[in-house]
Amino acid sequence: MAATETRMILKYVDQSEYDNSIDCYIRHGGYEVLKKAVQRKPEELAQEVTDSQVRGRGGAGFPAGMKWSFLDRKSGKPIYLICNADESEPGTFKDRQIIYKDPHQLIEGMMISAYATRTKLAFIYIRGEMYDGARILEKAIEEARSKGFVGDNICGSDYGCDIIIYRGAGAYICGEETGLIESLEGKRPYPRIKPPYFPAVLGLYQCPTIVNNVETFCHIKIIAEIGGKEFLKIGTPNNTGTRIWCVSGDVQKPGYYEFPCAAITLGELIYEVCGGLFPGRTLKAVIPGGSSAKVLRADERYKGKLKDGSEFDWSINDIPLDFDSVAACGSMSGSGAVIVMDDTRDMVEVLGNINEFYAHESCGQCTPCREGSLWMKKITTRMSYGDARPEDADLLLDIAKQIEGRTICAFGEACAWPTMSFVSKFKDEFVTKAQNKSTQNSLI
Amino acid sequence: MNVTVKIFYMNLSDQSLEKIENLIPRFPLKQSAVLPLLHIFQEEKGFISKNDIEWIANKLDMQPINVYGLVTFYPMLRESPSGKRQIKVCRTLSCALKGSYKLCQKLQEELNCPLDGTSHDGNYSIEFVECLASCGTAPIVQVDQKLYENVSLEKATDFANAIRKETETGKEGNFNWNL
Numbered sequence: 001m002a003a004t005e006t007r008m009i010l011k012y013v014d015q016s017e018y019d020n021s022i023d024c025y026i027r028h029g030g031y032e033v034l035k036k037a038v039q040r041k042p043e044e045l046a047q048e049v050t051d052s053q054v055r056g057r058g059g060a061g062f063p064a065g066m067k068w069s070f071l072d073r074k075s076g077k078p079i080y081l082i083c084n085a086d087e088s089e090p091g092t093f094k095d096r097q098i099i100y101k102d103p104h105q106l107i108e109g110m111m112i113s114a115y116a117t118r119t120k121l122a123f124i125y126i127r128g129e130m131y132d133g134a135r136i137l138e139k140a141i142e143e144a145r146s147k148g149f150v151g152d153n154i155c156g157s158d159y160g161c162d163i164i165i166y167r168g169a170g171a172y173i174c175g176e177e178t179g180l181i182e183s184l185e186g187k188r189p190y191p192r193i194k195p196p197y198f199p200a201v202l203g204l205y206q207c208p209t210i211v212n213n214v215e216t217f218c219h220i221k222i223i224a225e226i227g228g229k230e231f232l233k234i235g236t237p238n239n240t241g242t243r244i245w246c247v248s249g250d251v252q253k254p255g256y257y258e259f260p261c262a263a264i265t266l267g268e269l270i271y272e273v274c275g276g277l278f279p280g281r282t283l284k285a286v287i288p289g290g291s292s293a294k295v296l297r298a299d300e301r302y303k304g305k306l307k308d309g310s311e312f313d314w315s316i317n318d319i320p321l322d323f324d325s326v327a328a329c330g331s332m333s334g335s336g337a338v339i340v341m342d343d344t345r346d347m348v349e350v351l352g353n354i355n356e357f358y359a360h361e362s363c364g365q366c367t368p369c370r371e372g373s374l375w376m377k378k379i380t381t382r383m384s385y386g387d388a389r390p391e392d393a394d395l396l397l398d399i400a401k402q403i404e405g406r407t408i409c410a411f412g413e414a415c416a417w418p419t420m421s422f423v424s425k426f427k428d429e430f431v432t433k434a435q436n437k438s439t440q441n442s443l444i
Numbered sequence: 445m446n447v448t449v450k451i452f453y454m455n456l457s458d459q460s461l462e463k464i465e466n467l468i469p470r471f472p473l474k475q476s477a478v479l480p481l482l483h484i485f486q487e488e489k490g491f492i493s494k495n496d497i498e499w500i501a502n503k504l505d506m507q508p509i510n511v512y513g514l515v516t517f518y519p520m521l522r523e524s525p526s527g528k529r530q531i532k533v534c535r536t537l538s539c540a541l542k543g544s545y546k547l548c549q550k551l552q553e554e555l556n557c558p559l560d561g562t563s564h565d566g567n568y569s570i571e572f573v574e575c576l577a578s579c580g581t582a583p584i585v586q587v588d589q590k591l592y593e594n595v596s597l598e599k600a601t602d603f604a605n606a607i608r609k610e611t612e613t614g615k616e617g618n619f620n621w622n623l
């Protein structure tokens with residue numbers, strides 16, 4: 001039996017009669033949650049978010065309620081709210097669905113969050129390449145403004161908040177929250193060092209700022225609707241709510257699928273939901289949370305202890321899809337981007353492709369990352385074109401270890417982890433590459 | 445007495461100028477408007493010139509070098525004109541697994557255009573870009589402002605023909621290309 005989706009965020013998306021206009025959204029009960037929310041105290045709403053234990057959907061999985069609780073309210077400075085819609089982690093395409101097909105859901109979630117955090121000005125930082133997405137959001141905000149859901153006196157209350165759409169210009173680093181803030185300030189998006197620059201204390205214009213992902217804001221709308229305690233019942237403790245899994249690569253039916261956390265396993269996602277692999281192929285490796293997550297080898301046993309103390313012994317197919325289980329297997333569920341690779345794939349070439357991405361996208365601020373990502377790319381590219389050397393595997397690991405933990409932002413880890421995991425888990429392939437100097441690159 | 449008068453000139457449409465005037469006061473600090481302004485210049489003129497940079501810097505009380513630093517940093521911003529049609533093929537893993545390298549090669553041959561360059565007739569520019577965030581429908585190609593999904597190698601010739609036909613008939617933007 002194929003697992004059936006539980007669509008909460010994507011409830012109406014892809015239904016034939018559903019469009020992205022405000023009339024359609026209101027017909028489906030839209031903005032009712034916001035109307036009720038502005039009748040409540042902002043602290044109550046923030047408490048609901050804390051109670052829900054919802055974790056950020058951008059990649060790090062940090063609890064949203066806790067992020068909000070760090071807001072510096074004593075300074076008297078204005079508070080800013082930013083929606084991170086700079087979807088650019090390779091493999092991720094969930095935010096695109098919300099922005100293009102249900103923009104008002106995002107706006108409602110943002111306005112509830114703005115009210116709960118007492119923000120007067122909010123931003124949506126959207127990828128520069130999403131021209132239509134920016135236009136759809138601009139139109140949606142104008143529609144919402146004309147109906148009193150954005151702007152002054154929201155839903156007849158004395159509360160007001162505006163939203164500005166801000167378009168990026170093709171830089172992956174703008175997905176890092178402090179890099180995004182620098183970009184919004186009109187500077188090069190070099191991430192800031194934490195401490196002291198935690199956005200909740202010293203964010204945009206050195207004011208307290210909240211940055212959340214598109215999907216997170218949609219969850220906050222649901223939390224305001226059903227209550228934090230009710231939200232806890234979806235998923236498992238510490239892994240609450242649904243998640244949208246973006247599957248790409250070597251599966252028959254790639255796409256976006258929404259399930260409660262831990263409701264399905266990685267095997268069910270690949271073989272039942274996504275129709276399995278192509279005929280005659282077997283599973284080789286899976287990247288479970290965007291290209292910066294550590295790769296999972298298909299024939300490995302995953303053993304260890306979960307946070308609650310229970311022991312587990314899983315094959316790759318048994319791994320429950322949530323935050324903690326994937327992390328317990330030594331990787332991360334990140335942005336929910338599952339990239340599947342079958343037995344026809346050469347792991348050196350795959351890593352070469354990933355390294356090229358990170359070498360291109362490193363902002364260049366910290367030396368270990370700027371230089372290291374480029375060296376790793378040069379080595380894996382050379383290896384992919386028939387000039388591998390026996391010492392390359394150890395050299396790659398050595399470089400990766402010198403990047404991890406030595407940079408201002410998490411990009412250092414993001415570019416080191418693929419190399420560390422691919423080389424250590426598929427060391428045989430990296431070593432035999434030196435003996436079998438094939439100049440055939442199957443990816444190219 | 446020596447008086448230096450700096451004249452910043454530019455030739456934007458009235459519509460864009462009005463957009464700029466409305467945009468700047470929306471931000472708490474006007475420097476924030478620099479990226480939107482750069483987008484407005486590039487979308488109207490095709491690229492950002494040194495003069496544009498000086499004009500923007502003057503407008504936003506910034507140093508020209510800091511505006512120029514953004515133009516050199518962001519992959520989407522250009523200092524020189526590109527072809528009439530910009531074709532961006534996604535290079536990153538999910539698209540690469542679905543054959544985007546061969547697709548990119550094929551499109552270069554079909555449109556007679558070198559990678560990262562412009563065709564002789566000035567009509568096309570082809571770039572290999574990083575993840576365009578639509579990995580479930582790989583391979584992905586973006587033509588100007590529109591995204592095309594599932595552009596497999598087998599369909600590359602038809603796809604190139606559709607772009608060519610549209611460019612030569614002068615009806616640009618949003619061509620319908622059905623699978």
